[in-house]
Amino acid sequence: MKILVEEEAFSYYLTQEIIKKYPYEVIPTYEDFRWKAWASQAELVSLGKRFLFLIRFKGRFFRDCPGTKNYLCCGYKIFHFAEGCLFDCTYCILQLYLNRPGIKLWANVVEDGFQELERVLNNARKEKRVLRIGTGEFADSMVLEPFGGVSEKLINFWETLNPFAVLELKTKAFIKENYFKKFKSDPKIIFAWSLNTPFIINTEEHGTSSLEQRIESARYAIKHGFTVAFHFDPIIFYENAEAEYPQVLEKVLNAIPWEKIAWISLGALRYPKELKYIAEERFPQTSIYAYEFIEGLDLKKRYFIDLRKKLFQSLAKIIKEVEDKITFYFCMEGERIWEEVLGKPLKSSNQVCQLLDQVAYRLCQS
Structure with missing residues (x-):
């Protein structure tokens, strides 16, 4: 991966930390970087994964999760530290939403982002309001750790500030045990893994860790005093989906102490209609867009409700057995x-917000 540093991002702490470890090139601005003029958007998405840009971010680091009023949302908050991902999932919405190619890490996240976050956390404490904050919306929370270590810095920040808030770090990566050994235990830090069946992981989640590795990482997190969460999102329909998704949930529940799981979310495949054309150009072998979809209230393509129910109900029997111990919720239903x-x-x-805030409140009281 080639590292490109904007001139005005050069002096920031994160930039200086990264360029001590890796070769780099300084560019005037991101906008001055010349991409292949003839490349399609699909080609630019693929090409962009070869470049890491260190950029001075001028927007808001703290923001609401981009849900929609037409479905039930959970009130999740986002700390926006980067855009883009080294993994390459065929269903990834970032292929469409990020019309600026490349992986972008905000160089000023420590100086400006943490300052903004501290103000938010202090205000929440004064108002006696618990917050659920995550970093995995526009970038995988962990895959860029070798470069900037932003999640490590956030965990240390949580230890110093001791906020009335939980931090969820969502990933598809395998995290070795040595990573967790660096920190003091803190149940307010939630390491979360997006889960899927081995079939979907192997065919649609390119470059990601295996199901077994994700579960192993979760066990390491628990061993060192952290909380974990899991996200079955997207649940994708295929011939054996109804048999295989319950097997994944059973595997998790057999491997992980239930009291250490903050929550488990469920969400069926949904996407803006334009994504299909970009994804199928980049991944001609994928078949996940070949089924029948309907336009939802949020204008995204969704399975018909009977099929979504069928997929969710394949998990319902197991959920009923443990729902008094683990909080389950739907994402955008x-x-x-x-x-x-x-x-x-x-x-x-x-x-929905109250349901999850109760869990966050309990973790903050631990």
């Missing part, structure tokens, strides 16, 4: 799915 699959008559996003 409506009242009907909550009621008919989990038997929970949730009517508003605020109720």
